[in-house]
Structures are given as structure tokens and as C-alpha cells.
Amino acid sequence: MTSATRSTEHATFAVERHIDAEPARVWAAWSDAAAKRAWFAPPNPDVRTDYTLNFGVDEHARTELADGTVYDFDAVYVDVVDGVRFVYTYDMHCNGERISVSVATVELLADGDATTVVVTEQGVYLDGLDKPAYREHGIGEQLAALDGSLHG
Amino acid sequence: MTALAAPLPMSLPAVMQHLRTLEDCGVVRSEKVGRVRTCHLDPAALQLTIDWTADRKNAWENRLDRLEAYLQDTEPIADREVPASAVPASAVPASKLPASKRRKR
Numbered sequence: 001m002t003s004a005t006r007s008t009e010h011a012t013f014a015v016e017r018h019i020d021a022e023p024a025r026v027w028a029a030w031s032d033a034a035a036k037r038a039w040f041a042p043p044n045p046d047v048r049t050d051y052t053l054n055f056g057v058d059e060h061a062r063t064e065l066a067d068g069t070v071y072d073f074d075a076v077y078v079d080v081v082d083g084v085r086f087v088y089t090y091d092m093h094c095n096g097e098r099i100s101v102s103v104a105t106v107e108l109l110a111d112g113d114a115t116t117v118v119v120t121e122q123g124v125y126l127d128g129l130d131k132p133a134y135r136e137h138g139i140g141e142q143l144a145a146l147d148g149s150l151h152g
Numbered sequence: 153m154t155a156l157a158a159p160l161p162m163s164l165p166a167v168m169q170h171l172r173t174l175e176d177c178g179v180v181r182s183e184k185v186g187r188v189r190t191c192h193l194d195p196a197a198l199q200l201t202i203d204w205t206a207d208r209k210n211a212w213e214n215r216l217d218r219l220e221a222y223l224q225d226t227e228p229i230a231d232r233e234v235p236a237s238a239v240p241a242s243a244v245p246a247s248k249l250p251a252s253k254r255r256k257r
Contacts (some may be wrong), residue, residue: 017219039218039222040215042218125204
């Protein structure tokens with residue numbers, strides 16, 4: 001697939017979540033490879049996922065949908081402050097074409113024995129904004145399906 | 153153009169440059185009739201960015217749902233109001249039992 005038109009769209013968003021677990025446990029859920037795989041890339045019968053995490057170094061996820069569409073997530077860790085925050089850059093490919101490049105910041109704010117997690121992403125979305133294939137198989141939809149399968 | 157620029161604290165050429173950028177992105181369309189250039193917003197182009205951001209945000213909301221569920225499922229026995237001393241050391245992985253931290257407070 002080649003892009004007929006080239007375009008760049010920039011966007012920033014943040015997602016915040018109060019989690020009833022102390023920061024040390026929340027940090028472990030992000031930094032331990034087996035722990036992160038359990039919630040970030042859980043097994044799903046409809047999707048083939050290869051996932052590796054070398055926390056503080058890099059992270060890769062290849063997701064193959066039933067129709068053969070392949071998404072690659074490749075991240076490089078840039079800044080890690082143990083137990084407090086980490087920053088990584090990543091790009092996404094769809095069937096080998098780069099569709100976005102982003103900076104993601106994950107911050108853990110202690111709140112007594114609970115934790116507030118703030119995920120901020122700044123990204124440039126490339127070319128594929130008008131690709132129907134992307135919209136139909138958006139990551140959100142894919143993860144919603146994963147979520148649904150986990151929670152029945 | 154002049155009407156668009158009037159309320160803005162920047163020069164007309166600066167406004168024209170911003171509009172050109174927006175036009176290149178497809179967010180703004182313009183047409184020139186005689187000496188007057190009229191600009192239109194194209195909400196569809198903006199909607200793409202909004203949809204994309206919503207997708208990624210939605211993905212994170214779903215992931216954080218699973219993170220919460222994971223942390224609930226793996227909650228150490230020590231956190232369930234049972235004295236840490238009553239729990240065999242082998243039942244709780246050392247990495248998941250920051251009891252020493254809690255005692256310091």
C-alpha cells in the first residue's frame with residue numbers, strides 16, 4: 001500500500017486515572033515484563049500478539065488481526081525516574097507503513113496508599129489519516145474488543 | 153482576509169501565513185473572487201484529528217481499565233488487612249511486598 005498524499009497532523013492528549021493501589025505496585029505493573037504483558041498485551045484468541053518489554057530500554061508489540069492487518073508498536077525508553085515517571089518515544093506501523101510517531105510520558109503521583117497515573121501523549125500522525133483501513137481497524141476498536149473479551 | 157485579521161494581534165501577512173498552513177492541512181479552504189478571498193472551515197479535516205486522538209485516548213482508557221483489574225487480581229494478601237507477619241514469606245513475592253516502605257511512614 002502506498003500513500004497517494006502526504007500529510008502530518010499533530011495532537012496532544014492526556015489520560016488520568018486514580019488507582020487504588022500503592023505506587024510501588026503500580027510501578028511494578030509497568031516495569032515488570034510479565035506483569036505488563038498481562039494487562040497491556042493480554043492473550044486474545046482473535047488476535048496474534050508478539051510482545052517484548054525490556055523496561056528502560058525498549059518495547060515491541062506486533063499485533064496481527066484476523067484479516068491479516070499487522071500493527072507494529074516499537075518504543076525506545078528515553079527517561080526513567082524509578083517509581084516516579086518514564087518517557088518513551090514510539091512509532092506505529094500498519095502493514096509496514098509508518099502511521100505515527102509519538103512521545104509518551106507516564107507519571108505516577110502518590111496519593112496516600114493510592115496512585116494517580118497520568119499518561120500524556122504528543123504525536124504526529126502521518127499520511128494515513130484518510131485511510132479507511134485504519135479507521136475500520138483503529139487501535140481503539142481493537143483494544144475495546146480485547147477488553148470486551150476479557151470482561152465478558 | 154482583512155476581516156479575519158482585524159481582531160487578531162498580528163499583522164495581515166502573519167495571518168495569511170497561518171491560513172496557508174491551515175489550508176495545506178486541509179482544515180481551511182479558501183476561494184478568491186475578484187479581490188476578495190473567502191475562507192471556510194472544513195470540519196471534516198478537523199474531525200479526522202479528533203477521531204484519531206479519541207482512538208488513542210480510548211485505547212488508554214481500556215488499558216488502564218485492565219491495569220486496575222490486574223492490580224486488583226494480584227493484590228498481595230498483606231494488603232487485605234491481614235498482618236504481614238501472618239503471611240508465609242513464600243506466599244508473597246518480595247518484589248510485590250514493599251512492607252518496609254509502609255512501616256517507615
